[in-house]
Amino acid sequence: MKIASVTSSERGGTDQVLCDVAARLQSRGVSLAGVLKDTGYVSGFSNGCDMRVRVLPDGPVIKITQDLGSGSDACRLDPGAIAQAVASVEAGDLNSAELFILNKFGPEEAAGRGFCDAIGAALERGIPVLVGVSGASKAAFDAYADGLATALEPRTDAILTWFDVPEGSDQNH
Template sequence: MSVSEFDRPTRRIAALQGAPGVAIQNVLAGFAQRLARGGLRVAGVVEISRCNDAGACKSLSVKDIVSGETFSISQNLGAGSQACNLDPGGLAKACALVEQAVAAGADVVVLSKFGKLEAARGGLCDAFRAAMLADVPVITTVSQHVTEDWNSFAGPLAEFIDASVEALDAWWDMRRGHDMVSSPAGEARIYQ
Protein backbone atom coordinates (compact mmCIF):
# COMPACT_ATOMS: atom_id res chain seq x y z
CA MET A 1 0.00 0.00 0.00
CA SER A 2 1.43 3.38 -0.94
CA VAL A 3 1.79 6.32 1.43
CA SER A 4 -0.64 8.33 -0.72
CA GLU A 5 -3.42 5.86 0.13
CA PHE A 6 -3.01 6.79 3.79
CA ASP A 7 -3.10 10.49 2.94
CA ARG A 8 -6.62 10.03 1.56
CA PRO A 9 -9.28 11.33 3.97
CA THR A 10 -10.54 8.48 6.10
CA ARG A 11 -14.23 7.78 6.00
CA ARG A 12 -15.68 6.12 9.10
CA ILE A 13 -18.95 5.19 7.37
CA ALA A 14 -19.45 2.91 4.38
CA ALA A 15 -22.79 3.44 2.64
CA LEU A 16 -23.68 0.59 0.29
CA GLN A 17 -25.77 1.15 -2.80
CA GLY A 18 -26.45 -0.66 -6.04
CA ALA A 19 -28.19 -3.93 -5.16
CA PRO A 20 -31.72 -5.08 -4.32
CA GLY A 21 -32.72 -4.79 -0.66
CA VAL A 22 -32.59 -8.49 0.20
CA ALA A 23 -29.18 -8.94 -1.45
CA ILE A 24 -27.70 -5.90 0.28
CA GLN A 25 -28.98 -7.06 3.68
CA ASN A 26 -27.35 -10.45 3.07
CA VAL A 27 -24.04 -8.69 2.37
CA LEU A 28 -24.37 -6.75 5.64
CA ALA A 29 -25.32 -9.83 7.68
CA GLY A 30 -22.52 -11.95 6.24
CA PHE A 31 -19.93 -9.23 6.80
CA ALA A 32 -21.07 -8.71 10.40
CA GLN A 33 -20.79 -12.44 11.07
CA ARG A 34 -17.26 -12.56 9.64
CA LEU A 35 -16.14 -9.63 11.78
CA ALA A 36 -17.68 -11.20 14.89
CA ARG A 37 -15.95 -14.53 14.16
CA GLY A 38 -12.72 -12.53 13.92
CA GLY A 39 -13.18 -11.36 17.51
CA LEU A 40 -14.68 -7.90 16.98
CA ARG A 41 -17.59 -6.59 19.00
CA VAL A 42 -20.15 -6.00 16.26
CA ALA A 43 -23.38 -4.15 17.06
CA GLY A 44 -26.33 -3.31 14.89
CA VAL A 45 -29.35 -4.63 13.04
CA VAL A 46 -30.05 -6.13 9.63
CA GLU A 47 -33.42 -6.17 7.92
CA ILE A 48 -35.42 -9.32 7.35
CA SER A 49 -37.94 -8.92 4.56
CA ARG A 50 -40.86 -11.11 3.62
CA CYS A 51 -41.73 -9.38 0.35
CA ASN A 52 -43.79 -10.93 -2.40
CA ASP A 53 -42.55 -11.22 -5.97
CA ALA A 54 -44.16 -7.89 -6.89
CA GLY A 55 -42.07 -6.16 -4.22
CA ALA A 56 -44.93 -5.44 -1.83
CA CYS A 57 -43.54 -5.65 1.70
CA LYS A 58 -46.16 -6.11 4.38
CA SER A 59 -43.88 -7.91 6.85
CA LEU A 60 -40.53 -6.37 7.74
CA SER A 61 -38.36 -7.04 10.77
CA VAL A 62 -34.90 -6.16 11.96
CA LYS A 63 -32.62 -8.62 13.70
CA ASP A 64 -30.24 -7.46 16.42
CA ILE A 65 -26.74 -8.72 15.57
CA VAL A 66 -25.69 -9.14 19.22
CA SER A 67 -28.72 -10.85 20.77
CA GLY A 68 -30.35 -12.33 17.68
CA GLU A 69 -33.63 -10.80 18.84
CA THR A 70 -36.03 -9.88 16.04
CA PHE A 71 -38.21 -6.77 16.10
CA SER A 72 -41.18 -6.33 13.80
CA ILE A 73 -41.06 -2.98 12.04
CA SER A 74 -44.37 -3.50 10.23
CA GLN A 75 -47.82 -2.79 11.52
CA ASN A 76 -51.08 -4.28 10.29
CA LEU A 77 -53.07 -1.50 8.64
CA GLY A 78 -55.91 -3.77 7.54
CA ALA A 79 -56.90 -5.43 4.30
CA GLY A 80 -56.57 -3.30 1.21
CA SER A 81 -54.38 -0.64 2.81
CA GLN A 82 -51.87 0.92 0.44
CA ALA A 83 -50.25 3.16 3.07
CA CYS A 84 -46.73 2.69 4.38
CA ASN A 85 -46.95 0.16 7.20
CA LEU A 86 -43.59 0.90 8.79
CA ASP A 87 -43.78 0.77 12.60
CA PRO A 88 -41.44 3.32 14.19
CA GLY A 89 -41.93 1.67 17.60
CA GLY A 90 -40.15 -1.52 16.56
CA LEU A 91 -37.25 0.49 15.17
CA ALA A 92 -37.04 2.51 18.38
CA LYS A 93 -36.57 -0.69 20.43
CA ALA A 94 -33.88 -1.96 18.06
CA CYS A 95 -32.21 1.45 18.03
CA ALA A 96 -31.98 1.47 21.83
CA LEU A 97 -30.17 -1.88 21.81
CA VAL A 98 -27.65 -0.59 19.28
CA GLU A 99 -27.05 2.55 21.36
CA GLN A 100 -26.43 0.37 24.43
CA ALA A 101 -23.95 -1.79 22.49
CA VAL A 102 -22.08 1.31 21.30
CA ALA A 103 -21.90 2.60 24.88
CA ALA A 104 -20.58 -0.81 25.98
CA GLY A 105 -17.68 -0.56 23.52
CA ALA A 106 -18.69 -1.90 20.11
CA ASP A 107 -15.86 -2.03 17.56
CA VAL A 108 -18.09 -1.62 14.52
CA VAL A 109 -21.78 -0.91 13.91
CA VAL A 110 -23.85 -2.39 11.08
CA LEU A 111 -27.18 -0.65 10.45
CA SER A 112 -29.74 -1.98 8.00
CA LYS A 113 -30.40 1.29 6.24
CA PHE A 114 -30.76 5.01 6.17
CA GLY A 115 -34.24 5.39 4.70
CA LYS A 116 -37.31 7.60 4.90
CA LEU A 117 -37.61 7.55 8.68
CA GLU A 118 -33.92 8.33 9.18
CA ALA A 119 -34.13 11.15 6.60
CA ALA A 120 -36.85 12.62 8.85
CA ARG A 121 -34.43 12.12 11.80
CA GLY A 122 -36.34 9.15 13.22
CA GLY A 123 -35.88 5.40 12.88
CA LEU A 124 -32.26 4.41 13.51
CA CYS A 125 -30.96 7.99 13.51
CA ASP A 126 -29.95 7.90 17.18
CA ALA A 127 -27.97 4.69 16.59
CA PHE A 128 -26.12 6.39 13.73
CA ARG A 129 -25.41 9.41 15.96
CA ALA A 130 -24.20 7.24 18.86
CA ALA A 131 -21.72 5.42 16.63
CA MET A 132 -20.55 8.65 14.99
CA LEU A 133 -20.01 10.35 18.35
CA ALA A 134 -18.10 7.30 19.65
CA ASP A 135 -15.95 7.34 16.48
CA VAL A 136 -16.96 3.76 15.69
CA PRO A 137 -16.95 2.65 12.03
CA VAL A 138 -20.43 2.21 10.56
CA ILE A 139 -21.58 0.09 7.64
CA THR A 140 -25.06 0.75 6.25
CA THR A 141 -27.14 1.05 3.11
CA VAL A 142 -28.69 4.21 1.74
CA SER A 143 -31.82 4.27 -0.37
CA GLN A 144 -31.37 6.13 -3.66
CA HIS A 145 -34.45 8.20 -2.77
CA VAL A 146 -32.79 9.75 0.29
CA THR A 147 -29.23 10.23 -0.99
CA GLU A 148 -29.42 14.01 -0.61
CA ASP A 149 -30.69 13.67 2.97
CA TRP A 150 -27.90 11.18 3.69
CA ASN A 151 -25.26 13.56 2.38
CA SER A 152 -26.62 16.30 4.65
CA PHE A 153 -26.65 13.92 7.62
CA ALA A 154 -23.29 12.13 7.25
CA GLY A 155 -21.35 14.61 5.15
CA PRO A 156 -17.62 13.95 4.82
CA LEU A 157 -17.70 11.08 7.34
CA ALA A 158 -19.19 8.72 4.75
CA GLU A 159 -18.44 7.32 1.35
CA PHE A 160 -20.55 5.29 -1.03
CA ILE A 161 -19.31 1.86 -2.02
CA ASP A 162 -20.77 -0.85 -4.23
CA ALA A 163 -23.01 -3.35 -2.50
CA SER A 164 -20.63 -6.26 -2.91
CA VAL A 165 -18.55 -8.36 -0.57
CA GLU A 166 -15.41 -7.39 -2.51
CA ALA A 167 -16.03 -3.64 -2.24
CA LEU A 168 -16.85 -3.94 1.46
CA ASP A 169 -13.70 -6.01 2.09
CA ALA A 170 -11.58 -3.41 0.28
CA TRP A 171 -13.14 -0.58 2.32
CA TRP A 172 -12.59 -2.48 5.58
CA ASP A 173 -8.97 -3.28 4.69
CA MET A 174 -8.35 0.42 4.00
CA ARG A 175 -10.04 1.31 7.30
CA ARG A 176 -7.97 -1.23 9.20
CA GLY A 177 -4.72 -0.12 7.56
CA HIS A 178 -5.41 3.54 8.28
CA ASP A 179 -6.32 2.93 11.92
CA MET A 180 -3.18 0.86 12.54
CA VAL A 181 -0.88 3.45 10.91
CA SER A 182 -2.48 6.61 12.31
CA SER A 183 -2.81 5.48 15.94
CA PRO A 184 -0.04 6.47 18.37
CA ALA A 185 2.36 3.65 19.27
CA GLY A 186 0.82 1.27 21.77
CA GLU A 187 -2.72 2.44 21.03
CA ALA A 188 -3.34 0.81 17.67
CA ARG A 189 -6.81 -0.66 17.27
CA ILE A 190 -6.44 -3.82 15.27
CA TYR A 191 -9.42 -4.81 13.16
CA GLN A 192 -9.54 -8.43 12.06
Protein backbone atom coordinates (compact mmCIF):
# COMPACT_ATOMS: atom_id res chain seq x y z
CA MET A 1 0.00 0.00 0.00
CA LYS A 2 1.44 3.34 -1.09
CA ILE A 3 -0.21 6.49 0.28
CA ALA A 4 1.23 9.95 0.80
CA SER A 5 0.11 13.34 1.98
CA VAL A 6 1.29 16.80 1.04
CA THR A 7 0.71 20.00 3.00
CA SER A 8 1.83 23.50 2.12
CA SER A 9 1.77 26.42 4.53
CA GLU A 10 1.41 28.74 1.55
CA ARG A 11 -2.21 29.61 0.68
CA GLY A 12 -3.10 27.59 -2.42
CA GLY A 13 0.31 25.91 -2.41
CA THR A 14 -0.97 22.37 -2.00
CA ASP A 15 -3.43 22.79 -4.86
CA GLN A 16 -0.77 24.26 -7.12
CA VAL A 17 1.78 21.51 -6.47
CA LEU A 18 -0.83 18.77 -6.97
CA CYS A 19 -1.89 20.36 -10.28
CA ASP A 20 1.76 20.62 -11.34
CA VAL A 21 2.35 16.96 -10.47
CA ALA A 22 -0.77 15.87 -12.35
CA ALA A 23 0.23 17.87 -15.45
CA ARG A 24 3.76 16.43 -15.41
CA LEU A 25 2.52 12.87 -14.98
CA GLN A 26 -0.16 13.21 -17.64
CA SER A 27 2.48 14.56 -20.05
CA ARG A 28 4.39 11.30 -19.39
CA GLY A 29 1.26 9.29 -20.22
CA VAL A 30 0.46 8.31 -16.61
CA SER A 31 -3.24 7.53 -16.10
CA LEU A 32 -4.77 9.47 -13.20
CA ALA A 33 -7.98 9.24 -11.16
CA GLY A 34 -9.40 11.45 -8.43
CA VAL A 35 -10.01 15.21 -8.24
CA LEU A 36 -7.99 18.41 -8.35
CA LYS A 37 -9.01 21.95 -7.50
CA ASP A 38 -9.80 24.04 -10.57
CA THR A 39 -7.07 26.61 -9.89
CA GLY A 40 -8.27 28.81 -12.76
CA TYR A 41 -11.64 29.44 -11.10
CA VAL A 42 -11.96 32.84 -9.42
CA SER A 43 -13.91 32.74 -6.17
CA GLY A 44 -17.01 34.88 -5.89
CA PHE A 45 -16.41 35.34 -2.15
CA SER A 46 -13.90 37.68 -0.51
CA ASN A 47 -12.60 34.86 1.72
CA GLY A 48 -11.96 32.63 -1.30
CA CYS A 49 -14.25 29.88 0.05
CA ASP A 50 -15.81 29.05 -3.30
CA MET A 51 -14.35 26.32 -5.44
CA ARG A 52 -14.67 23.89 -8.27
CA VAL A 53 -12.93 20.57 -8.71
CA ARG A 54 -11.95 18.76 -11.89
CA VAL A 55 -12.51 15.02 -11.97
CA LEU A 56 -9.44 13.27 -13.34
CA PRO A 57 -8.48 12.55 -15.99
CA ASP A 58 -10.80 14.62 -18.24
CA GLY A 59 -13.59 16.17 -16.16
CA PRO A 60 -16.28 17.08 -15.47
CA VAL A 61 -15.66 20.25 -13.48
CA ILE A 62 -18.01 20.48 -10.49
CA LYS A 63 -18.68 23.44 -8.20
CA ILE A 64 -18.56 21.95 -4.68
CA THR A 65 -19.51 25.04 -2.69
CA GLN A 66 -22.82 26.80 -2.32
CA ASP A 67 -23.79 30.44 -1.85
CA LEU A 68 -25.22 30.83 1.65
CA GLY A 69 -25.50 34.61 1.51
CA SER A 70 -23.13 37.36 2.53
CA GLY A 71 -23.81 37.12 6.28
CA SER A 72 -23.39 33.38 6.63
CA ASP A 73 -20.41 31.91 8.44
CA ALA A 74 -21.54 28.29 7.97
CA CYS A 75 -19.57 25.77 5.92
CA ARG A 76 -20.12 26.45 2.22
CA LEU A 77 -19.37 22.90 1.09
CA ASP A 78 -22.25 21.44 -0.87
CA PRO A 79 -22.67 17.80 0.22
CA GLY A 80 -24.70 17.03 -2.91
CA ALA A 81 -21.99 18.38 -5.19
CA ILE A 82 -19.32 16.46 -3.29
CA ALA A 83 -21.42 13.31 -3.71
CA GLN A 84 -21.60 14.07 -7.44
CA ALA A 85 -17.81 14.43 -7.61
CA VAL A 86 -17.34 11.17 -5.71
CA ALA A 87 -19.80 9.39 -8.02
CA SER A 88 -17.98 10.76 -11.08
CA VAL A 89 -14.65 9.45 -9.76
CA GLU A 90 -16.14 6.07 -8.87
CA ALA A 91 -17.81 5.82 -12.30
CA GLY A 92 -14.45 6.41 -13.99
CA ASP A 93 -11.97 3.73 -14.91
CA LEU A 94 -10.18 3.33 -11.60
CA ASN A 95 -8.76 0.01 -12.76
CA SER A 96 -6.51 1.65 -15.33
CA ALA A 97 -5.34 4.46 -13.02
CA GLU A 98 -1.69 4.55 -12.03
CA LEU A 99 -2.19 7.26 -9.37
CA PHE A 100 -5.19 8.49 -7.38
CA ILE A 101 -5.03 12.17 -6.35
CA LEU A 102 -7.37 13.88 -3.89
CA ASN A 103 -6.93 17.62 -3.69
CA LYS A 104 -7.97 17.83 -0.05
CA PHE A 105 -8.78 15.47 2.78
CA GLY A 106 -11.43 17.72 4.28
CA PRO A 107 -14.38 17.71 6.67
CA GLU A 108 -16.35 15.12 4.68
CA GLU A 109 -13.44 12.68 4.70
CA ALA A 110 -12.66 13.42 8.36
CA ALA A 111 -16.21 12.28 9.08
CA GLY A 112 -15.66 9.05 7.11
CA ARG A 113 -17.61 10.24 4.06
CA GLY A 114 -16.61 12.01 0.87
CA PHE A 115 -13.76 10.27 -0.94
CA CYS A 116 -12.90 7.76 1.82
CA ASP A 117 -14.35 4.80 -0.08
CA ALA A 118 -12.67 5.87 -3.33
CA ILE A 119 -9.30 6.14 -1.54
CA GLY A 120 -9.85 2.67 -0.08
CA ALA A 121 -10.81 1.25 -3.47
CA ALA A 122 -7.66 2.67 -5.05
CA LEU A 123 -5.45 1.25 -2.31
CA GLU A 124 -7.15 -2.17 -2.56
CA ARG A 125 -6.27 -2.19 -6.28
CA GLY A 126 -2.64 -1.31 -5.52
CA ILE A 127 -2.97 2.21 -6.93
CA PRO A 128 -0.78 4.76 -5.12
CA VAL A 129 -2.76 7.55 -3.45
CA LEU A 130 -1.64 11.17 -3.07
CA VAL A 131 -3.73 13.40 -0.79
CA GLY A 132 -3.60 17.11 -0.06
CA VAL A 133 -4.03 17.69 3.68
CA SER A 134 -4.54 21.01 5.43
CA GLY A 135 -3.27 21.65 8.92
CA ALA A 136 -6.85 21.56 10.19
CA SER A 137 -7.38 18.04 8.82
CA LYS A 138 -3.95 16.57 9.58
CA ALA A 139 -4.99 14.69 12.74
CA ALA A 140 -8.06 13.22 11.01
CA PHE A 141 -5.98 12.15 8.00
CA ASP A 142 -3.29 10.62 10.20
CA ALA A 143 -5.98 8.62 12.03
CA TYR A 144 -7.53 7.54 8.71
CA ALA A 145 -4.15 6.49 7.26
CA ASP A 146 -3.25 4.70 10.50
CA GLY A 147 0.43 5.65 10.27
CA LEU A 148 0.86 4.22 6.76
CA ALA A 149 1.12 7.52 4.86
CA THR A 150 4.35 9.19 3.85
CA ALA A 151 4.40 12.96 4.47
CA LEU A 152 5.94 14.62 1.42
CA GLU A 153 7.42 18.07 0.98
CA PRO A 154 5.13 20.30 -1.12
CA ARG A 155 7.51 20.19 -4.07
CA THR A 156 6.82 18.66 -7.46
CA ASP A 157 10.20 16.91 -7.61
CA ALA A 158 9.73 15.31 -4.16
CA ILE A 159 6.30 14.00 -5.11
CA LEU A 160 7.48 12.68 -8.48
CA THR A 161 10.37 10.91 -6.76
CA TRP A 162 7.92 9.27 -4.31
CA PHE A 163 5.68 8.20 -7.20
CA ASP A 164 8.57 6.74 -9.20
CA VAL A 165 9.96 4.68 -6.30
CA PRO A 166 8.62 1.11 -6.42
CA GLU A 167 6.35 0.05 -3.56
CA GLY A 168 8.17 -1.78 -0.80
CA SER A 169 11.38 0.23 -0.98
CA ASP A 170 12.70 2.15 2.04
CA GLN A 171 11.52 5.49 0.61
CA ASN A 172 7.80 4.68 0.88
CA HIS A 173 7.62 5.58 4.52
